Every structure is written in C-alpha cells, then in structure tokens.
Amino acid sequence: MRGILLVFLCLLPITAGGQIVIDKPLSQRLTGYDIDVTLDPVKHTLNGMMNAWWVNHSSKPVGEAMMHMYLNAFSSSQSTFASGGRWSAAGDDGWGWVKISSMKDGMGNDLSGSYGYVSPDDGNVNDKTVLRVVLPEPVAPGDTLVLKIDFVSKLPSPIQRTGYNEDFHFVAQWFPKFGVYETAGMRQREADGWNCHQFHPNSEFYSNHSVYNVSVTLPTEFVTGSGGKLMEETDLGGGLKKVIWRAEDIVDFAWTAWPGYKVVTRKWNNVDITLLTCKMGLSKAENHLDAVVYALEYLAARVGPYPWPHLTFVDPPLSGSGAGGMEYTTLFTTMGGGAVPVFLKMPEMVTVHEFGHAYFMGIMASNEFEEPWLDEGVNSYWEQRIMDHYYGGGYGLVQLPFLKMSDTDQGRLTYISSPSRAIASNDLPSWMYPHGTYSMMSYNKAATWLHTLQGIIGDETMDNVFREYYNRWAFRHPSGRDFISVVNDVVKSEHGDRFGENMNWFFEQVLYGKGECDYRVSGITNYKIRSYSGVVDGDSVTYTRGDRRSDTLYISRISIERLGDIMLPVDILIRFDNGKEVLETWDGKASYRDFEYTGSSKVIWAKLDPLDRIDMDVNRINNSWTLEPDRTAARRMLNKFVLLMQMMISVFTL
Amino acid sequence: MSLFKTLKNGAAAAASSYKLILLIWVTTLVLTLAVGYPLRSFLNMIFGNSMAVERLNDGFDLGITGDLGKSFGGLIASVSAGTMLIGLVGFFIMTFFAGGLFRRFSLAWGGLKVSDFLRTSAGNFIPFLKIALLLMLIIGAYTFILTGIPIIAGLIVSGSPGQTGNIIYGLFVIWALGLPVWLFVADASRRWIAATGSRKVFRALGAGFRALRMRFWHSYLTVLAVVLINAVFILALMWLAGTSTPEKGITVFLFFVATQALFIIRLFMKAWRYASVCEAVK
The missing domain is CATH 2.60.40 (Immunoglobulin-like)
Known part of the structure; x- marks a missing residue:
C-alpha cells in the first residue's frame, strides 16, 4: 500500500x-x-x-x-x-x-x-x-x-x-x-x-x-x-497533430472532431465561450451565444458563480444530430440551428437547458440514475425561468402576434396533458418509470411542482433556496432529501412556521406521491334578501331593519372545491359589483369550502389562484367563475376564422 | 393594346361587375359562417363561465390547450373538418362563379343580369371544373419538379437542407415567376369556353396555350402584374388580420366589417385578373 x-x-x-x-x-x-x-x-x-x-x-x-x-x-x-x-x-x-x-x-x-x-x-x-x-x-x-x-x-x-x-x-x-x-x-x-x-x-x-489530462492524436x-481547456496543439507532421486538453473538477470528459466545424467565440466576464457549429448553423450562432450568456448571467446571479474560465458548446450538423442536446458540464451540445424560424425559440431553449446542466448535475453532482428529477427537473425549471425572462415578454418559446407560448407552459402542458401523469411518483430511478413517462415525470412534472413551490414560498425565497443549495452542495453529491432539507431550512428561516413545521408536506405529495392537484370554483350565487327580517316569538313577530344604504341586500356565496388529492394553500380573489375586491386564503385541505358575504353588493366573479402560481393545477379553466362571461375573444376568433376560410377558397382556386 | 390599357380595361370591367362580386362574397360568407358559428358556440361552451378565456385576448396562448383537455382535441377536430368542408365546397362554388364571370368579361357589351350570370355559371360549370382540375394537376407537377425533386435530391446528396438552401430559394423564385404562365393558360382557356359556348376542354386548353404563344410577353406580364399586386394585398390583409386584437364589442364588429370589406376588394382583384386576361386575348 x-x-x-x-x-x-x-x-x-x-x-x-x-x-x-x-x-x-x-x-x-x-x-x-x-x-x-x-x-x-x-x-x-x-x-x-x-x-x-x-x-x-x-x-x-x-x-x-x-x-x-x-x-x-x-x-x-x-x-x-x-x-x-x-x-x-x-x-x-x-x-x-x-x-x-x-x-x-x-x-x-x-x-x-x-x-x-x-x-x-x-x-x-x-x-x-x-x-x-x-x-x-x-x-x-x-x-x-x-x-x-x-x-x-x-x-x-x-x-x-x-x-x-x-x-x-x-x-x-x-x-x-x-x-x-x-x-x-x-x-x-x-x-x-x-x-x-x-x-x-x-x-x-x-x-x-x-x-x-487528455491527449488526442488525429489528422490535422x-x-x-x-x-x-486547450493546453497545446502540436503539428506532428505526416498530416497528424496532437491536441492536449486539461479539465478540472468536472464529472465527465467528452470531445468532438469534425473537419467541417466553424468556430465562433465570445467572452463573458472571465469565461471564454466557444461555439462549434456547421455552415448551416452559422446564421444562428449569435442567437445561441446570446442564449448561453443569458443563462450564465441568470444562474450566476440566482444560484452561484460559474467557476470555470472556459465553456464549449456544439451545434452539430444534421449528420451528427444524434449527438445534439447533451451535457458534459463544460462541453454541451445544442441542436436545430439554421432551419428553425426565428419566432420559435427551440434552439435557444436547448442551449439554455444543456448549459444549465453545468449547475444541476455538473456542480451539484446529483445521481441522475436514481433521482433524475434532481437534475432534469430542476434544470428544466431554471431553463423555463430563463427563457421566459429573456425572450418574448414572458412568452419564451413561441412569440408571434397571434400565437404565443411560454416555456413554463410548455413544460406544464406536457405534464397536464399526459394521460399517465398520475401512475407513478416522481422519485423513481430513471429506468423504473412506467409507460414511457420518464421524460414527462423527470423533466416536466418536477419543473411544474418546482414552479408551484416558488408560487407558495415566493420568488426571493426560492432563489435563496438555490443559493443555499449551491453553498452547501457545490462539487458534492446531493440527494433529493438533501435538497428538501435545504428548502426546509431556508423557508423556516425566512417564513418561520407560516407553512408549517417544515415543507415535507409539500414534497410528500408532489415528489413522493402520485396525486393530482385540481381546485375549482364550482359556482357563484347571489340571493336577494328582504329589507326587513322578522322573528316569530309566540304570537308576536318582531321586524328589524338592516343597517344599509341601498334597499337591497345580497347574500353572496362562492363555492370552491378540491377535485384532486393534492392539498395546497390557495388564494381566491373575489370581486363585487361595486368594484371592491377581497383576497381570501384557504389551506385547501377540505374537499370544499364556501365563502359567504352579506352586503349591498353582489359578487360578480371569483378567481382561484389569481396570479397563476399553482402550476400543478391540472385545469385552470375551472379556476374562475364570472356571472358575465366575456365572449369577445370567441367573436374575434370567429371573425378571423371566417376571413381565413374566405381567403383560402379565393387563393387556392383558379 | 398596351399593357397598361389592358390592366385598366380589366379593372374597369371588374368594377362594373360589382353586383356579381357581391353575390360571390355573400355566398362565401354564408358558407364560412355556417361552419364558423357552431365552432364559436363550441368554444363558448368549453369555457363556460370561466375567465380563462382572457388568455385568448392577446393572441392564442398555446399554454391553455392543456387545460382544455379532451375538449381541445374536439375543437381541433371540428376546425379541421370545417376547414376541409369549406375548402371543398368553396372550390366548387368559386369554379361555378368563374363560369359566370368569364362570360361577363368575354361579352362585347357590359351588362349581365344576375339571373344570366347564374345561368351561364351553371352552363360552364362542368368544363370549368375539368379545366381547374387539369391545371391544378399541372401546377402540382410543375411545383414538384421545380422544387420537390431538387429538395429531395439535395437531402440525399448532402444530408442537410442547409447545403442546398440557396438553390432552393432560387428555384422557388423561378417557380413563382413561372406561375403566371399557368394562370394565364387557365384563364384564357376558360375565356375561350365562355366566349364560344363550346364544352371541349382540351380544345379550350389548346386555345389558351395558343393565346399565350401569340402575345407571350403581353399575356405573361398582364398576369404577373395582377398576381404580384394580389400577393402583396393578400399578405398585408393576413398580417392585419393576424395582428389585430380588438378588445371591445364594437371594435370586434368594426373589425369584422373591415375584414369583409377588404375581402370584397380581394374578390375584385381576382375578377380583375380574369377581366385583364379576357382583355389581353381579345
């Protein structure tokens, strides 16, 4: 020894x-x-x-x-x-x-x-x-x-x-x-x-x-x-060269070689960024570089510093597309350069996502096999925040005047539209997810409940959770339980017992449980009550007059129901016809709850989760109820449909 | 006759046929509303008393499709079926009315009563339908040969669409410049049927090609000019319709009025092409 x-x-x-x-x-x-x-x-x-x-x-x-x-x-x-x-x-x-x-x-x-x-x-x-x-x-x-x-x-x-x-x-x-x-x-x-x-x-x-320390001999x-980091490139003669790289503190080492690569570089702070792309991808090179700088900037500010002075990424040619969309910490591959229209931000999304793995799995080196949500889910969550922050005013994936979509909604959509969304919990090893649910569960469900967690504990606390996660676990091997422990500590220190003794109740439901979240407003009723109310007492009837300004009083009732198994605290915004608004909070635990008001104004609408903070809710259509539904959008869509059809038959006929 | 005079006479002939064009507009409106109204009702039913419909106010937010669940699938199926139905019926209707319009533009004098218009539309329908189908087949083959084959060949040879991108753009421009040739042949053939009363489709096509050959540049440039103006107008109209989001009831109604007025202009412009070709082959 x-x-x-x-x-x-x-x-x-x-x-x-x-x-x-x-x-x-x-x-x-x-x-x-x-x-x-x-x-x-x-x-x-x-x-x-x-x-x-x-x-x-x-x-x-x-x-x-x-x-x-x-x-x-x-x-x-x-x-x-x-x-x-x-x-x-x-x-x-x-x-x-x-x-x-x-x-x-x-x-x-x-x-x-x-x-x-x-x-x-x-x-x-x-x-x-x-x-x-x-x-x-x-x-x-x-x-x-x-x-x-x-x-x-x-x-x-x-x-x-x-x-x-x-x-x-x-x-x-x-x-x-x-x-x-x-x-x-x-x-x-x-x-x-x-x-x-x-x-x-x-x-x-x-x-x-x-x-x-990697040395590769190959044709010049x-x-x-x-x-x-490239340490040395030596011409060996005879059409050969030797390339020597050194990498420190990364979890995997990959490399690429192709005579057709075009090299584009940029510097961000002390980081030398190199993009290897193909001729076709050159038109999107600046877009990719912008995307990676956005991601660097956003994650450095909210999670922790990117510690390496170098970063290389690859937009492979069509012939090498099988290599696209992968991560090796200081080297990653993106995809879909030149052929994708500008309004569709898929290539930028892939770039941001794969770079994000430098943090989630690269720096915080979790076990992807056993807890894929901890790198893919967490990383998707950050990718969605970055995309929606930098691109298209909150619509970071599709941005057209008549069609739009946020990256966060894309992830949520994948989760809520999956018929298998409730067949397994979110803590399975990667190879154990049944019925092809690995991607939906590891990427999208996890990102969706992380957004929900952010909605509950607040943006600043969520950022502090990840700052603390970085401080504790950078260049170590955290588990899901370690992450939860960080959440519990940060939430406790910033909110005390506001959300209970700890946040385990949240993770037991969304991570270790299989349930769904669905709250709904099942209806609004406004009853007129008489000006005088009477009480029969033996042979006499006592009438009383209400203390009010108008002649009419209403008893307004808003009925809320929990349709899913998951119980989360929810806000309900209620508006009366005199313009007054009331914000109620419900712990969301019972299967239903009625809110009742008596007054001269009646309730005209109610919105559950008015700021759309509970991304886990699988149906937001039923989150609100109004007595006067707005049909303008449907009318406008009819008008456009009519014109589109008329144009179609006038253009495509001789 | 100069090109300008041909276009001017064509425009005058189209403008003087306003009653016929309004009839075509009403027909298309009835057809599209017949499909569109049930779709609107379906959309209203899906949202019910929900305020989530607000997410459609500033363009269509695709994120809402997941919340719609199975209803969204039903909506897409209904829109697809409705589009196919309108496309098919619309094709027959426009072919039908083209018969009357060409008759109108091939007459030496101006007027054509609505009843005569409908009668000649009916009389010319079958040969016009055959010509439309034949020309669409020819244009389809022309498109495939000029753009489809090079794209496929480029992909096979280079393995990347980017390698042949510029060639494809060039071929697309050539395709667009060649399109007026086929449109002229289609229009001149139909004009020949409308003018002669013959029902012989292949003779009509022969007449169309002959007319093209006799005054090629005049014929070609006539159609090219009208097609270019039409294309710019259509793009502007679709951009306007796509980006406009009227929010109040009255503005939605005004939007409807404006878009329909613009569509009527579009019908005039299509009739202008027919009339200009008829002028060109006189």
Missing part, C-alpha cells in the same frame, strides 16, 4: 496538485485520468492508454473497484441500453465497444484475470457496461488506487449521444471510468459501497468531480473541441 501511495505522490504534481485551469480545487478530486489516445477516423477507433486514480476517502479498506464501460452499451442489441429496439448498429461497422487490452495497478501487478462484468440494475448478463475489478489487496483509507489501462474504443453509428457519422465524431462515454464510492450517510446511504449503474437509455451521469484537418 505504501507503494501505491508513492505512485500517487508522484502523480500529484501533474494531476490533483497542479492548478492549471482553476486557482484552487473546487472539489475533493477523488478521481483523475491521464489519457493518451489516437483517433483512427477511418476505423472510428481510439487506441491508447490511461492512468486512472481513485482516492479511498472512506474509513474502511476497499477491496474492489467499479468502472463504467459505457461504450459497450453499443456492442450488442441485447445490452440494457439497446434492447427493445432502442438502438441498432448501422451495418457491421456500426457497433461500438471499449476493450481493455491490459490493466495493471500502480505496483505493476497485472489485473487481467481480476475483472469481469456485472449488472447491478437488472441482472442482464448481456450487458457489459459495468466492470468490477477485484484488487490484489484492499486500498486502505486515505490511500490511492492507480490503474494503468491500455484500451481500444470503437465509436458506434448511428450516433446516439456518442458515435460517428462519416467524418463527424462525437466522443462521449468513451473510456473506462470509476463509479462513485459512497460512504455511509452520503445520500442517506446505510453502508459504504460503490454506486455504479449500468448504461440506461435515459441516464448516464453520476461521477466524481475529476481532473482530466479535424477541428476539435472538448470540455477541457
């Missing part, structure tokens, strides 16, 4: 100890990788070696290591990722894999016979995406395990997140990579152990913040980009 420690100390200056990109380490840097490979653009292979190290930060010796071998998801149609027809190779040359030709530890011990594949999630014997290495001797607490691995990676085609198409290469999940060794208590775990899941169709991220005509 002393030998291993010596090797670690030798490596220290060039890995963890070397501050090249960032002034001081942002994370514990429990893992690191020095990789040297050569890209064969004809065979689409990467041939090389790496030194990988892992520090045992637990209090017990560890006798095995677990590693991701994610390219093997493409090595068989029966892998967990590809099974069910989700992916199939484009011919014999389309398969992807990673093969280890040699593995030694830091002492030079050959580990060739000491490793094998395991399938911790589903027991699929055909899945070879998780490698278990039995170590010759356990790694003592505080010691470092070093593995020297020679490997060959073959990229798959068609591209699905990673792969190649002709000379376009997007290289992700491409090298043997350590899982996360979790200690007891971490993410509410009961005992120490590796957390290393198989490669699933919907999730691929849970890793330590690591240091990467290739334009490259990566999640690291």
